[in-house]
Amino acid sequence: MANTLAKGTRAPGFTLHVTPDQTLSLNEFTGRRVVLAFYPADWSPVCGDQMSLYNHILPEFRKHGAELLGISVDGAWCHQAFARERKLHFALLSDFEPKGDVAKSYGAYRSAEGVAERALFVIDEKGMIAWSYCSPIAVNPGADGILDALEALPPMEKKDGTAQNSHNVA
Template sequence: MATGIDLGGLAPDFTLRDQFGQDITLSSYRGVKAVALVFYPFAFSGVCSGEMHGIRTRLDEFLTFDTEVLAISCDPVYALRAFSDADGLNFGLLSDFWPHGEVSRAYGVFDERGGSPERSSYVVDKTGRLTWAVHNPKPAARSADDLLDALRAAAG
């Protein structure tokens, strides 16, 4: 199980492609929005699909003028597009495919044995600092309520 990285410091910056092939850079939100980073093992898997559906159904709470959610897996962009289209996921699904798991490793949540991120979340406040984290076993879904509470607190 991943232990993650320490809270309080600046979040490791990254640029990853979303399901539409657009580059998304974490630091572009600094000074503008708090960001929930939702690392998940695999598109189309049972628990992951359920979690992404949970975010989709509450998207108006996750995406506001002050908050953003970015879901990160090591699936290729084309798989994320198919996942997005099949499940109506209209928020950022980011591909940490190549270099494989580089961002997941930077956050201390890459499962070397399984080749995917652990089921982990971080909240980055508007100043770019890590303020909250949770690391769940792969079979255990995380709480959308806890993530929303942490995201709202970080948005200040």
């Protein structure tokens, strides 16, 4: 498995295609939390299950102030077809050319196969990696680790300087 970037490391910036003619940059999320989900390929069974699970619990990520971004080496057209088929409601970013550059910068690239690792990162609002995990490639890592990492972060400050409670209140 790869040697993924660890907690406390500044998240490397990137700009990737989200559609064939539109890009998305990590710096567009400055001041917000981001979950990066690197995965090997759109149409593989494990990847499809993993992305569908994240789509299902997307409201939980957002409740904690986090946006989800999926990243693989597939092209933007492939991502569009996959997202449409799976009815995904989050951005899939194409780390296609130069192939795997962003995955490599996060220590999440499998050179022998030419695909991204199944690696997860929670980035805090200051752009620091708050949690990372690299799953065996054939194993869906689920979402518990992501949710635990988001819950462990301190409450985000609102624009008025007061704390925003991102946890569930009974």
